[in-house]
Structure formats: C-alpha cells, structure tokens
Amino acid sequence: MVVEKNVSLQRCNTFGIAARAQALVRVRSVADVQDVLADPRLARTPKFVLGGGSNIVLTGDVQALVLKVEIPGVRLVDETDKAWIVEAGAGESWHGLVAWTLQQGWPGLENLALIPGTVGAAPVQNIGAYGVELQDRFHSLDGIDLLTGEAFTLDAAQCAFGYRDSVFKHRAPEAQHGAPRGFGLAGRALITHVRLLLPKAWRPELGYLDLERKRAEASVEHPSAQQIFEWVCQVRRAKLPDPAVVGNAGSFFKNPTVSPEQCQDIIARDPKVVHYPLPDGTIKLAAGWLIDACGWKGKSVGKAGVYDRQALVLVNRGTPQASVSGGEVMTLARAIQTSVYERFGIRLEPEPVVV
Known part of the structure; x- marks a missing residue:
C-alpha cells in the first residue's frame, strides 16, 4: 500500500x-x-x-x-438455464463491461451503453438509460464497511434501489451516543465487486422515441442487442459531450416526477412539455426541456456553461490551465433551479455528489 x-x-x-x-x-x-x-x-x-x-x-x-x-477483472461466475451471472471489479469501466458482455453473446446491458464511470459507482447511483436501470439487471455486490472493516454482500432488496438512488446515498440515523442505527451506507462503504444477472429470455427495450426512430430508419423489425448498443451510442454521442473533450458530469439534474394534476396544470400553460407516464400513476417530466424552456441552453456563468445540444448537461468552458471551479458550477446550478421553480413550481434535484 x-x-x-x-x-x-x-x-x-x-x-x-x-x-x-x-x-x-x-x-x-x-x-x-x-x-x-x-x-x-x-x-x-x-x-x-x-x-x-x-x-x-x-x-x-x-x-x-x-x-x-481501481479493482480490475470481469468473469462469468455462474450460468443457469435462465441467465448468465457476470461479475466485475469495481474499478472496471462500465461501458467496457457492457461491450464485453455483448462480445460474449450475453445481452441485457445494451441500453446502458456509454454511461461514463466505473462499475463500482453504478449501484450507488442506480444508473439508468433508455428504459433500463441497473436494478433491472442486478444480482448482488460485495463491499467493505470502512468503519468496522467487515466484508458484506448485498442483494437488490438490501441495496434499496430507487430512481438514481440507493442505500449508498443515505446515512444511517445516529443514536444518542453517536453510533449509527438503522441501515444507511453513505460515507462508510467501499464496493469491491458487482454481479449482474443477464436473462437468456432476452427482449429488446425500445420504449424511447430515439430508439424507435433508429429502428425505423434502419427498417429493422427485430433488432439485435448489438444493434441497440450501437444505436444508443449514436444517440448519446449526438446529444452529450464526450468528457474527454468537454468536461462534464453527464445529466446534472434528475427528471422530476409530478402528479397527473400538476402535469395537466403545466400542459395548460406549456402544451409542448415533454412528459412520460409512470406505472405508479405519476408523471415524469424531462428536466432538460424545463431548463431549455427557461432559456438556459448555451448560457454560461463564469466558466460553467449549459451544453448547447442538451440543456440537462452542465459543462466546463475553461481550459486545463484555467479550469471551471466547483463554485461556478454550483452557482450556475442554483440559478437554473431558481428559474425552473419560478416558472413551473418544480424543484430540480442535482444528480452529482457535491464534495
């Protein structure tokens, strides 16, 4: 060490x-x-x-x-009649893992292609894109409690996955003498390995308009997982900046959910608002559309800017020698939150962890 x-x-x-x-x-x-x-x-x-x-x-x-x-390694740990179970070290590239599983002929992660970051971070955020979330393919993970030194294994239920949420983003309440009580692992867990369950009864997830457009353009009735992977990469590259070229943290705000009544009220004022009904009856609004409607696309505060192709992404308009500061990024984020709240009555919640 x-x-x-x-x-x-x-x-x-x-x-x-x-x-x-x-x-x-x-x-x-x-x-x-x-x-x-x-x-x-x-x-x-x-x-x-x-x-x-x-x-x-x-x-x-x-x-x-x-x-x-930086823990490396990818391997097949089990295969049943119904699924492949794949394990990856927490330091592996997430996109690299997605590409590797497809190369082996194991579909299921293709909608999650090109999401930046490492495998170990994926459960923390419960990453998701184009109709698939990590929890849909999750089997279990291994980690170490940084307070006690004990190793642990968690299944999906114990990870308490939610929309861009998990047990790793919440702290356990403290008892009177400062000892943690209850279940919360923020600040005390280091994930070492993640296992994913990839069903053999695969079916394509094409519920998003961008993917349907790609399917129609290609005139493919039944696309393969590899085709969906390539379409997702094309869509993401067209909309989102490459962090190696333009510094960014991906989608900066969560898509808010509202009641049907709230959605109807917004539609009455802004009929073009982008929205998606959810299985629980609530409505998901496109945060990028809300930000764009407030006129922020392409605007800057200092060296922090809103990406000109996707208002949901904040970018670094500085240089390596004179980079944006975290303070500038958060000043811009708060200004956007204020604008969206004043116009739509909706509070946007940031996705990244602020350190």
Missing part, C-alpha cells in the same frame, strides 16, 4: 475541475482496503471513495483520505 501525497484530482473527475487530494491510496484489491483499515495512522481518518469521478462536483481540495477504486 502506497499513500500518495498532494495528488491532483483534475484528471480523476470528468468535469475536469482542478482540486487536490491531501492523501490518496489506489485500491486495486480487497487487501489494499484491509491494509488501510489496519494502519493505525489511517484507520480513523475520514475517507472519500472515488471511482471514475463521473458523478461528482469538487468544490475544493479533499481533506479526507481518497480511496481511488
């Missing part, structure tokens, strides 16, 4: 925000985590788990010990 000091994090977050870690350990195995927790100098030090950095906004230097998760 090597503890690196005063490490730049600019290349460790997809926004490209210039910040530094006071100390950083690269976690490439379970043993590396155990070594950190066994070291009396480090065991009680506050810790910050960092994966691909695709869903964070750094508002300053990180004082906590950064555990940079």
